[in-house]
Amino acid sequence: MELKELKQMVVEANKELPRRKLVKYSWGNVSAADRERGIIIIKPVGVPYENLTEENISVVTKDGKILGESWTPSVDLDIHRAIYENFPGVNAIVHTHSTYATILAQLRLPLVCFGTTHADYFAGDVPCVRELEEREILDRYEWNTGMTIVDYFKENHISPEDIPAALTPGHGPFTWGEDVWDAVHKSVVLEEISKMAVHMLCIDKNAQPLKRAVADRHYNRKHGADAAFTKDDYGHGMIQR
Amino acid sequence: MELKELKQMVVEANKELPRRKLVKYSWGNVSAADRERGIIIIKPVGVPYENLTEENISVVTKDGKILGESWTPSVDLDIHRAIYENFPGVNAIVHTHSTYATILAQLRLPLVCFGTTHADYFAGDVPCVRELEEREILDRYEWNTGMTIVDYFKENHISPEDIPAALTPGHGPFTWGEDVWDAVHKSVVLEEISKMAVHMLCIDKNAQPLKRAVADRHYNRKHGADAAFTKDDYGHGMIQR
Amino acid sequence: MELKELKQMVVEANKELPRRKLVKYSWGNVSAADRERGIIIIKPVGVPYENLTEENISVVTKDGKILGESWTPSVDLDIHRAIYENFPGVNAIVHTHSTYATILAQLRLPLVCFGTTHADYFAGDVPCVRELEEREILDRYEWNTGMTIVDYFKENHISPEDIPAALTPGHGPFTWGEDVWDAVHKSVVLEEISKMAVHMLCIDKNAQPLKRAVADRHYNRKHGADAAFTKDDYGHGMIQR
Amino acid sequence: MELKELKQMVVEANKELPRRKLVKYSWGNVSAADRERGIIIIKPVGVPYENLTEENISVVTKDGKILGESWTPSVDLDIHRAIYENFPGVNAIVHTHSTYATILAQLRLPLVCFGTTHADYFAGDVPCVRELEEREILDRYEWNTGMTIVDYFKENHISPEDIPAALTPGHGPFTWGEDVWDAVHKSVVLEEISKMAVHMLCIDKNAQPLKRAVADRHYNRKHGADAAFTKDDYGHGMIQR
Numbered sequence: 001m002e003l004k005e006l007k008q009m010v011v012e013a014n015k016e017l018p019r020r021k022l023v024k025y026s027w028g029n030v031s032a033a034d035r036e037r038g039i040i041i042i043k044p045v046g047v048p049y050e051n052l053t054e055e056n057i058s059v060v061t062k063d064g065k066i067l068g069e070s071w072t073p074s075v076d077l078d079i080h081r082a083i084y085e086n087f088p089g090v091n092a093i094v095h096t097h098s099t100y101a102t103i104l105a106q107l108r109l110p111l112v113c114f115g116t117t118h119a120d121y122f123a124g125d126v127p128c129v130r131e132l133e134e135r136e137i138l139d140r141y142e143w144n145t146g147m148t149i150v151d152y153f154k155e156n157h158i159s160p161e162d163i164p165a166a167l168t169p170g171h172g173p174f175t176w177g178e179d180v181w182d183a184v185h186k187s188v189v190l191e192e193i194s195k196m197a198v199h200m201l202c203i204d205k206n207a208q209p210l211k212r213a214v215a216d217r218h219y220n221r222k223h224g225a226d227a228a229f230t231k232d233d234y235g236h237g238m239i240q241r
Numbered sequence: 242m243e244l245k246e247l248k249q250m251v252v253e254a255n256k257e258l259p260r261r262k263l264v265k266y267s268w269g270n271v272s273a274a275d276r277e278r279g280i281i282i283i284k285p286v287g288v289p290y291e292n293l294t295e296e297n298i299s300v301v302t303k304d305g306k307i308l309g310e311s312w313t314p315s316v317d318l319d320i321h322r323a324i325y326e327n328f329p330g331v332n333a334i335v336h337t338h339s340t341y342a343t344i345l346a347q348l349r350l351p352l353v354c355f356g357t358t359h360a361d362y363f364a365g366d367v368p369c370v371r372e373l374e375e376r377e378i379l380d381r382y383e384w385n386t387g388m389t390i391v392d393y394f395k396e397n398h399i400s401p402e403d404i405p406a407a408l409t410p411g412h413g414p415f416t417w418g419e420d421v422w423d424a425v426h427k428s429v430v431l432e433e434i435s436k437m438a439v440h441m442l443c444i445d446k447n448a449q450p451l452k453r454a455v456a457d458r459h460y461n462r463k464h465g466a467d468a469a470f471t472k473d474d475y476g477h478g479m480i481q482r
Numbered sequence: 483m484e485l486k487e488l489k490q491m492v493v494e495a496n497k498e499l500p501r502r503k504l505v506k507y508s509w510g511n512v513s514a515a516d517r518e519r520g521i522i523i524i525k526p527v528g529v530p531y532e533n534l535t536e537e538n539i540s541v542v543t544k545d546g547k548i549l550g551e552s553w554t555p556s557v558d559l560d561i562h563r564a565i566y567e568n569f570p571g572v573n574a575i576v577h578t579h580s581t582y583a584t585i586l587a588q589l590r591l592p593l594v595c596f597g598t599t600h601a602d603y604f605a606g607d608v609p610c611v612r613e614l615e616e617r618e619i620l621d622r623y624e625w626n627t628g629m630t631i632v633d634y635f636k637e638n639h640i641s642p643e644d645i646p647a648a649l650t651p652g653h654g655p656f657t658w659g660e661d662v663w664d665a666v667h668k669s670v671v672l673e674e675i676s677k678m679a680v681h682m683l684c685i686d687k688n689a690q691p692l693k694r695a696v697a698d699r700h701y702n703r704k705h706g707a708d709a710a711f712t713k714d715d716y717g718h719g720m721i722q723r
Numbered sequence: 724m725e726l727k728e729l730k731q732m733v734v735e736a737n738k739e740l741p742r743r744k745l746v747k748y749s750w751g752n753v754s755a756a757d758r759e760r761g762i763i764i765i766k767p768v769g770v771p772y773e774n775l776t777e778e779n780i781s782v783v784t785k786d787g788k789i790l791g792e793s794w795t796p797s798v799d800l801d802i803h804r805a806i807y808e809n810f811p812g813v814n815a816i817v818h819t820h821s822t823y824a825t826i827l828a829q830l831r832l833p834l835v836c837f838g839t840t841h842a843d844y845f846a847g848d849v850p851c852v853r854e855l856e857e858r859e860i861l862d863r864y865e866w867n868t869g870m871t872i873v874d875y876f877k878e879n880h881i882s883p884e885d886i887p888a889a890l891t892p893g894h895g896p897f898t899w900g901e902d903v904w905d906a907v908h909k910s911v912v913l914e915e916i917s918k919m920a921v922h923m924l925c926i927d928k929n930a931q932p933l934k935r936a937v938a939d940r941h942y943n944r945k946h947g948a949d950a951a952f953t954k955d956d957y958g959h960g961m962i963q964r
Contacts (some may be wrong), residue, residue, distance in 0.1 A: 106838040115347040354590040597829040
């Protein structure tokens with residue numbers, strides 16, 4: 001893919017966030033990693049979504065150095081960088097403060113797999129990762145935030161492809177995917193199933209998860225070798241019924 | 242009705258789902274059974290609603306065989322087939338993951354008849370049917386899901402015309418009707434009364450159902466021999482006040 | 483006012499209900515009483531809001547007899563009639579199944595005056611009136627429903643001008659006013675303050691009402707002899723700040 | 724800035740309230756103080772937002788006297804005046820009855836800093852100030868309401884720049900800022916984080932606040948000497964990521 005085209009995709013994916021009502025003002029950012037070129041393309045700080053263009057979208061090296069005359073990247077850049085550096089299969093990341101996913105994050109609760117809508121996309125609960133230590137907050141806060149996500153998956157031997165999302169406590173959700181449309185799609189899904197979970201927990205704090213066999217059935221119907229869906233079916237990261 | 246016309250109706254009824262905010266992406270499907278021709282028309286897998294046309298809508302035999310060059314049907318086809326095969330008065334089925342009906346399904350709770358809005362459409366509680374056994378999940382999952390709905394109505398001697406909806410536990414709602422507009426209308430109603438029920442249960446887990454005599458009065462005001470409404474009043478499945 | 487003009491107002495006020503998201507499909511109706519002519523103008527049964535015109539709006543005598551070639555009125559006509567007959571100062575009535583007001587009605591809870599938004603419009607709690615007896619349900623159900631509202635106000639010596647709304651248990655809200663715009667305005671307010679109340683009750687079932695002195699101050703700032711607002715300020719039933 | 728331009732800003736900022744769904748009808752008002760000219764510009768009473776113009780926007784002296792042929796100001800004028808008189812750094816004030824902030828106000832609960840979305844804008848909890856005494860309600864109610872906000876900040880040695888918002892019990896939220904766009908922006912944020920807090924409290928009345936070190940980190944990332952954001956980044960009071 002040409003760099004120009006990738007930049008356009010990142011611009012469009014950022015603009016999708018307010019359209020999908022995942023953000024107010026500029027409370028979110030989408031990035032993409034170009035693994036071959038060793039660069040990251042991310043929303044610049046201080047530019048409203050409606051003004052994003054392929055000219056002002058930020059381009060940085062994988063080490064975070066601003067390239068050429070590129071605009072200053074989002075302050076969240078290092079969270080994205082930590083994830084890209086440790087999850088080689090991830091090509092795009094979305095961060096939002098979407099209402100219901102953030103409510104769970106603020107309650108420091110995982111998003112339990114309560115239903116097949118969840119199981120269609122995630123092979124288990126979406127974790128709420130650990131809180132940062134005092135010293136991790138004071139120094140390299142953003143990088144350390146990204147590493148709490150990375151560490152959770154490594155320590156629990158979970159593939160980031162199987163569960164392409166995490167909640168950071170007191171902060172909000174992150175999702176990722178093979179391209180920006182896939183990652184944005186996951187953010188939309190995460191918000192909707194979080195909304196369901198929040199209302200369930202209002203009624204029953206001990207609500208029970210979906211039966212494992214049904215969860216596996218739904219996840220495998222859509223992913224992996226026996227999937228009933230081909231790649232082409234997905235369109236912009238869509239799962240079709 | 243000409244086949245072409247029925248196909249157009251199924252296309253339009255599928256497109257109504259996102260308009261009514263019952264689905265995100267493609268989380269739902271509408272089908273119609275043409276009893277005379279022995280066929281089922283249903284949303285094809287992998288086609289966004291906005292791209293549906295009478296050319297790509299799926300046409301299968303009542304046994305589920307794809308006809309001619311028709312596109313591959315929704316993976317949920319066999320749920321629809323089980324219902325059509327066992328409920329001869331049902332000509333259309335709608336499946337969604339609409340937020341509040343799905344919350345109840347994920348809590349494995351029936352939608353109790355709490356008010357006259359419910360009673361205007363359903364002659365009693367909308368059941369949350371039983372969960373599948375392990376073996377029913379592994380083999381013919383979709384067909385078996387449909388049969389849990391069928392079995393519930395048969396075992397409890399309930400007519401599917403009287404209560405044209407069911408919740409499948411951990412999954413979501415199904416509604417049906419005499420045509421696709423009637424079935425979609427029921428899905429819209431089901432979601433709205435589910436929203437009311439969810440909020441009621443947040444306040445009072447022991448909320449009491451509507452008095453039986455009022456429920457009957459409302460249901461019979463709209464259905465059956467003494468109905469104050471004639472068929473023509475309904476328009477597209479609408480109940481008028 | 484000419485009859486033609488009043489009919490246009492009733493048509494427009496009915497169309498306002500879906501615009502204000504107070505109804506789905508045709509779950510609501512607005513009527514007006516023309517006291518001089520001794521007639522009631524009300525939404526006809528079986529006509530979607532978008533098709534309402536001054537030609538098909540129903541015109542009946544105050545005793546409920548259809549005039550001339552007029553279309554059949556809403557099945558709720560007799561609820562309206564009971565209110566008009568007993569509350570001579572009421573010139574317009576609105577009935578909806580708006581979500582949050584209906585939730586309170588289904589919980590058989592009054593809408594307590596929890597804040598100044600409520601006190602700006604209602605001089606106290608909006609009552610949830612009594613349930614009907616079995617015999618009142620079987621015979622003249624609609625008239626009797628209207629009379630539970632009338633009786634509540636008479637028995638409690640409350641003026642329907644001071645509290646221009648009531649909830650019928652298991653059913654939904656009714657509001658009224660000096661004209662259709664005033665009555666629709668009250669329905670919008672009722673729904674919004676019901677939404678606030680429902681969420682408050684989710685958090686605290688013993689939430690305390692607004693201090694009486696503040697409630698009186700706000701109500702009197704807008705109504706009565708010392709009101710800071712003149713009639714003209716209201717526009718279409720609006721209370722301005 | 725020319726007076727004409729400031730009037731246009733106040734007009735536009737008032738119109739932003741319904742666009743941001745912070746108000747129904749005219750339940751809110753925006754004002755600006757012109758410190759040099761010693762005047763306050765505020766929404767006039769009895770004018771719907773859509774009819775506001777620089778001709779009918781109210782202009783009063785800092786003592787509340789109507790200037791020239793100016794329209795009558797909002798009844799809430801004296802709440803604004805008390806704040807302007809005591810918080811010299813405040814140049815604009817917004818009052819609304821936005822749903823979730825009002826729910827907290829009606830519950831007499833502060834808006835606890837539960838997450839980084841809150842900490843990005845407010846250097847601590849948003850207080851719910853004290854209730855008025857009987858005599859304060861009967862005489863100079865609006866002025867006294869404003870003074871409960873002023874007194875809270877003075878008694879608790881909190882700078883109104885650090886926490887640019889307050890809830891008045893049983894009433895609703897007020898926000899302020901360096902200009903009208905900054906103040907409106909704070910009202911939008913306040914409503915969104917209130918929505919999160921309300922749902923959290925439905926699940927867990929003892930929900931824990933954000934760790935202080937994270938809160939400080941986020942607040943200081945956006946404000947003060949070491950801020951990663953320059954003034955220009957904010958656009959219309961926006962905080963960018």
